[in-house]
Amino acid sequence: MPLLIDQLGRKIDNLRISVTDRCNFRCLYCMPEEGMEWLPKEGVLSFEELERFVRILAPMGIRKLRLTGGEPLLRRDLPQLISLLRTIEGIDDIALTTNALLLAEQAAALQESGLDRVNVSLDSLLRERFEQITRRDALDRVLRGIEQAAKTFQGPLKINAVLMRGLNDAETPAFAELAREHGHTIRFIEYMPLDADESWSRSSLVTGAEIRERIDQHLENGTRLVEDPARDQRAPAADYIFSDGAPGKIGFINSVSEPFCENCNRIRITADGKLRTCLFSQEETDLAPLLRGGASDERIAKAVRMAVHDKEPGHRINEPDFVRASRSMSQIGG
Ligand code: SAM
Ligand code: SF4
Numbered sequence: 498m499p500l501l502i503d504q505l506g507r508k509i510d511n512l513r514i515s516v517t518d519r520c521n522f523r524c525l526y527c528m529p530e531e532g533m534e535w536l537p538k539e540g541v542l543s544f545e546e547l548e549r550f551v552r553i554l555a556p557m558g559i560r561k562l563r564l565t566g567g568e569p570l571l572r573r574d575l576p577q578l579i580s581l582l583r584t585i586e587g588i589d590d591i592a593l594t595t596n597a598l599l600l601a602e603q604a605a606a607l608q609e610s611g612l613d614r615v616n617v618s619l620d621s622l623l624r625e626r627f628e629q630i631t632r633r634d635a636l637d638r639v640l641r642g643i644e645q646a647a648k649t650f651q652g653p654l655k656i657n658a659v660l661m662r663g664l665n666d667a668e669t670p671a672f673a674e675l676a677r678e679h680g681h682t683i684r685f686i687e688y689m690p691l692d693a694d695e696s697w698s699r700s701s702l703v704t705g706a707e708i709r710e711r712i713d714q715h716l717e718n719g720t721r722l723v724e725d726p727a728r729d730q731r732a733p734a735a736d737y738i739f740s741d742g743a744p745g746k747i748g749f750i751n752s753v754s755e756p757f758c759e760n761c762n763r764i765r766i767t768a769d770g771k772l773r774t775c776l777f778s779q780e781e782t783d784l785a786p787l788l789r790g791g792a793s794d795e796r797i798a799k800a801v802r803m804a805v806h807d808k809e810p811g812h813r814i815n816e817p818d819f820v821r822a823s824r825s826m827s828q829i830g831g
Contacts, residue, residue, distance in 0.1 A: 500558040501801065503774075503808040505759075510560045513765040514547060515830025516575065517567040522596050523632040524620070526659055527826045529693045530632055540769045544574075546788045548581040550766065553794050554801065555587035563592045565830045567768065570599040576610035583611035592616065594657070594831065598635055600642030604649040615646050616655040616684075621665045622675065630665065647679065653746070655682045660703040669708055670715040676745030684734055684748040690814060691776065693825035705749030709737070712747060722747055733757045758811035764804075765830050772801060774808040776829060777822045 501509040518536050520528060542550075551562065562582060569575060582591055592614040593607065600617065607615070619639060621627040627636040647654045656675070660666045676683045685708050690697035713721050722737035725746060734748040751757075758775075765773045770785030782804040787797050813819045822829065 498556040498798075499802075501554070501764075501805045503805050505808070505810060507759075507761060507808065508558060509762055509764055509805055509808075510558050511563070511763045512551070512554060512559045512561070513563045513565055513763060513830055514551075515566050515766065515768045516547075516564055516569045516572040516578065517541065518768045518828050519571050520566065520568040520596070520827055521571060521598055521633070522568065522635070524596075524618075525630055525632065525694065526661065526688055526692045526697070527831070533693070533827075536769050540785075542766075542768065542770045542785065542788065544578045544581055546770070547578060547766075548585070549794075550784070550788060550797070551582055551585050551588065553797050555585050557798065557801070560587060561590040561592070562588060563594060565594045567827050567830070568596055568598070569593055570595050570603055575603075576606045576612075579607065579610040579612050590614070594618065595642075596631070597639045597642030597646070598633075601638070601645040604642070604645045608649045612650075614650055614652065614655070616657055617643050617646060618657045618659075619643065620658050620660075621668060622671050623668070626665055626668075647681070653680055653682050655684055655748075657684050657686050659686050659688050660708060661688055662701050662703050664701075666703045666708075666711075669711045673712045673715060673747060676747055677739060677743040678745075680744035682736070682746040682748055684750055686750045687753045689752055689776070689826075690819075690821055691826040691829070691831070693827070695821070702753055704754040705735070705751035706754065709747075709749065716741075731760045733760070752812070753814050756811055756815070758809075761808075764801075764808075767824075767828065767830055772804050773829060774804055775812060776826075776831075777812040777814070778809060779820065779823055781823070 523530050590613050594616045597617040620630050624636045628634045658672055672683045685705055688702050720741040723740045725736040725738045728736045734750050736746050736748040738746050771781035771783050773781050
């Protein structure tokens with residue numbers, strides 16, 4: 498079976514699966530406070546449909562899966578899906594991105610079903626600011642989820658943080674200390690224009706370079722961030738370690754200031770079965786009618802191959818004629 502390679506020669510081996518568009522938070526850089534319209538239940542792909550889809554894609558080179566949303570832990574019986582995906586030959590890594598509200602209760606079942614890793618999103622260590630960002634007073638529960646996940650899953654826990662100027666960027670040193678104290682990897686993801694409220698502006702963006710500088714200034718006794726020798730140069734995250742040998746890492750995903758589109762190896766499927774070849778795609782390939790309408794595996798494979806062939810060269814955020822994506826982050830599956 499030929500591999501999934503686009504017209505620019507990028508090999509696609511990474512699939513992000515959105516298992517729901519619903520969420521128990523309303524992060525201001527992602528969702529509106531009110532008025533989100535959810536997909537009808539019957540519009541969301543079933544576990545069987547998702548399993549079949551991944552079985553079709555694995556022989557085409559898909560190796561890594563990430564379950565996301567919306568909030569993936571809101572999807573009922575999620576461990577069942579993971580068990581199904583785990584049996585697919587060729588899939589060697591299954592990860593999940595979560596806001597961790599429900600993680601303390603679910604971590605063990607997720608791990609037992611075959612989940613390899615979780616990434617937790619956390620944008621503030623202060624209760625009130627956490628509530629301001631997520632619009633939920635839930636920091637304590639999230640911290641409990643993080644603690645449980647660190648105990649349950651092997652390897653360092655990865656925590657994603659989005660900093661916005663004037664809102665939570667003053668917490669940069671606190672995040673560095675969190676990494677040093679617990680051995681977590683804190684990944685700073687640059688704020689992207691994917692918020693439903695359309696309030697993103699270049700002035701609210703705090704670049705990875707600036708965050709790195711602030712951490713270096715905060716560290717004492719000549720300690721600095723130094724490039725992680727284990728870093729995969731093709732991966733989107735540039736990981737750094739502390740020069741004094743303290744545990745923990747700091748990673749930067751500089752999607753806006755240093756785009757990594759030329760190495761992009763990802764595609765996404767939304768909860769309602771639309772294939773997206775870029776976060777910022779203007780167009781989608783609707784696979785639900787094929788998955789539900791009796792199309793053969795070959796027909797579905799062909800539709801994916803055609804979409805991948807035309808994968809966007811890059812996201813164009815920095816171009817004067819940039820056009821926002823056709824959906825916001827929680828509807829795409831970040
Ligand atoms: N609900 C889960 C969570 O928050 O981890 C999974 C879905 S969420 C859309 C996935 C990731 O996208 C989160 O780490 C979140 O911080 C990030 N994200 C959402 N909107 C973003 C934006 N406008 N810019 C950058 N990252 C964003
Ligand atoms: Fe929900 Fe995640 Fe979006 Fe926050 S970032 S609103 S937790 S989907």
